[in-house]
Amino acid sequence: MVDDSGTDEEIPLPNVKTAILSKVIDYCKYHKDSPPEEIQKPLKSTNLVECGVSEWDNEYVNIEQEVLFELILAANYLDIKSLLDAWWDSGVEDGKRIHVVLVWEGNKDLTCAKVASMIKGKNTEEIRKQFNIVNDFTPEEEAQVREENRDLGGLCVALRSISSRTEQLEVKVTTKSKAPVLDTVGMQGTGPCG
Amino acid sequence: MRDVVSKGERNLYGVKPEGHRFALDGKEDWDLVLDKGKGWGAQSLGKLANDELWLLILSMLDVKSLARMSCVSRVVFVFCSADHLWKDLALKRWRENGFLRRFDFLGSWRQTVLKFKKQLYRPKAIVLSDTLFRPWQYGTAEVDARWLRREEVETLDASKCTVDDFVQRFEIPNKPVLIHTALAQALAGIQELGGHPHRADDMYHFRVGPVNMRLCDFLDYAERQTEESPLYLFDCKFVERAWSTGNDFRVPELFRNTKENGERDLLAYMGHDRRPDYRWLIAGAARSGSKWHIDPNGTHAWNGVVSGCKRWLMFPPGHPPPGVTPSADGAEVTQPVSLMEWFVNFYHIEAAPVEFTARSGDLVFVPSRWWHCVLNLEACVAVTQNYIARSNLASALRFMRDTPENVSGLADHRSRAALYRDFREALRLHHPDLLDAFDDNEAKLAKDRELREEMHNDTTFSFEFF
Known part of the structure; x- marks a missing residue:
């Protein structure tokens, strides 16, 4: 050139x-x-x-x-x-x-x-693995971010699996700290997915 | 629980300008600052070390991928929350659908696309980035009181003014004027729409960017957004859309073609379907507006404020405002990205010869070829119409003849190029005297020019001869 x-x-x-x-x-x-x-x-x-x-x-x-x-x-x-x-x-x-x-x-x-x-x-x-990115969210934060960014690709199945995962997280978190940080998670469980 | 974060900061996610590093005080503050390179992966994407490149990559992702990417790390989350990424995705979707039955803006484009009302995650951290900060800065900047102090314009009271008076005093000298109380009757139908958004019928959908939506949904969005360049409702088919059955829309008296007034709008001879786009319903949020421009095709315009109030600035023909550079052929104008950016950086440089605030019910006369910009001081609804009267007929015809490539408002290239011919045809049919007068005058001007050139050539010749 x-x-x-x-x-x-x-x-x-x-x-x-x-x-x-x-x-x-x-x-x-x-x-x-x-x-x-x-x-x-x-x-x-x-x-x-x-x-x-x-x-x-x-x-x-x-x-x-x-x-x-x-x-x-x-x-x-x-x-x-x-x-x-x-x-x-x-x-x-x-x-x-x-x-x-x-x-x-x-x-x-x-x-x-x-x-x-x-x-x-x-x-x-998989993205983290691809680019070697360190997850620096606390478990509470990660649950919140995932809740906000729930997959809207029309995959209701995936959606359900994520929310069940966050439920598990909730259990784990509440045992660690007493603050009910996840009180709003699951609020939009019936939201549209598409 | 109420959202304690203010409307302005809601979409910022801890982003500060680069210069903020000098305001950081002590280790505690510095500990809050996220390392961008590390957040993007020190051995991979982090090496790019460039905010614009990261955003360029993210701008290529679809909703699902961007949502998944948001959860990767705190820094990546902040970049993925740049609202223009989500706005582009929403607009792309709209473009495919073309029609919005309901548009429910949830406070940011990210929330609107992902359909969540309450923001759950807020990083307790600082990300230093001018690229991410700048749009927010101009999207939330307050209107400065100093921009509103001057009131430089002649005014008229519509009830005490005849058409002839207006034409002699303002249209022919090509001078702007603010006309009070001119809209009371003329735009009652629109006032209704603008004033009672919740009563607006489902059937009225207006053009906003690539999509049609209800005026009330748009005004709701306008109240809630914090964008640097918010969407603007700009609809040239509003009469057809909302008044197809009734006859509520009436051009204000001063500009209406009637027996007594004569022909105020000569372009009307071309017929509604063949003339360039000429009337618009306009609605915009506070701090949005029209950037600096000259109205198309050598037209005059009137602009009626239905609701809200607008700040007008004008510079005379041939005198572009500071910070605004038209290209040599006049086809393009270079200026700041947003109106607010212009006001913040250029307002104080040169006082505009004409500057004023127009309120609900006021009518503004924008003479042809004047530079003007309009800043909405609150959410506004307005109606505007462009026209050619006897006073600007010659200059408009010259514009169409000499710069056909700059003609706008017609869908296809061929009719843009042919506007001069088509408009002449319409005049020939309805008002041959006006056309003859123009042609005679042009012939005379051409002759004068020839004469001058001859004289010039003579002197050049004699100079060389000696």
Whole structure:
């Protein structure tokens, strides 16, 4: 991308590994003439191809989680503005300028959509495991958060299982502390699920 | 038990601006601050260390996934509670359904989507983030008393003013005016709707963003929301929707086409279906409103406040207000995200030449090409109509002829491009004298221009010659 612009101006690229940078450049090269497809949000499938992503793009982000994060970071570290300015100063025609922005945004959208697709379809515990996130809620808090965020996907069965789980929690909690923290849990047990 | 958290803080979940770190006092305070990187997973998502990237990822999740994600950790919960995420999901759902029989806003979009009335969990913690704080800041900012002090506008009493008087003194010189007590009769039907929301019949559903809803449901939402850019009821088909059987909606006397008045609205010749959108029912929450703009297609407008009160600011043609930059071709305007953000940051920079508060029953005349913005000081219902009279006919025709790409209010590209031709046709049929006068004048102007250019060329030539 930098080469294509024909400018000799140096652009600072701190903290970006060569391998990652060359991957970003791959993406820009591939989309040099055809801007990336728009990704449908919210994602309706964990398979990005079903969300409007091309096969090539899907393959592009089919990488180790660690590399994926570095890729997102690289796009963020690169001083996008100076990169664009360099392009613009080098006399890119008007139509092309919009294209450059589209490609750049596309790269960010695609990599972030990949992360989102790794969240989708998993339950809370599986998400924590996927990203190695430590659960820092107290049991009371977790029961409250889960109650608020009860699954509305139309899965009444899952709903019931969650509320029975919170009931178990309630027992555990009240034995620990005497405060009736969960007095409102279950209040909306008959709420709609759809 | 009553919710002790104030309406303003309810949707904030311990978010503070980054600068708050300097106000933290001692270890106890610091212990409350959550480490964002750790909360997102120190070895994975946490490495992104960027609020906007995290929100971008969350914005791609559906309701179920976002709800599950909310339970992952305290920091992730606070990010997942950013209400615009839930608002987008709700609007997406509405777009698919297109119609809302009942809209029950439960205080935040998150609560509305997840259908729970009482917030159970509040993190006893602080998350420092400007990105999360900013929308809340402008969504709950109070209207500053200093913005309401000036009253710079000419006023008229509708009962003591003739149409001719109004046209001579204000329409022809293209000057704004605030007209008192002009609406009493004209909008009685709407007053009824605005004043007694609970009596509003189920059959009246109005356009709000991508969906139709009852006016009373909308006003209820308007009272309860704390958004930076709340939904706005903006319906150009309100007469057809609510007055299809009766005839309650009457244009105020000063602007009505009658035998005595003559043709006040020349666009009416195009026919109701072919003219660009021209009248709207508007309703909005306190602190919402219309950002800076110029009315479309070179039209004048009148705006009647049915209920509530509105703060008006105006700048004359060719003089955009501070903080507002129109593009060279006039097609786009760059300005702050919300009206409140403009007021907070730009109000004090330059005094607006015209500035006033319009109250229920008042009518505002907005002359063509004037910059204006309107801030609702309380929940407001208003009716507005755009028109072309003799006084702005020439400038409106020039606008349509010279910048057809900026024409708006017509559904398809072809009729936008053809507005100049179509409007001329209608005039030719009903009022050929007006059209001839315009054409004669344009021909004369063109001739003058030619002459001037010739003279200019002559001087250039002689200069080079010597």
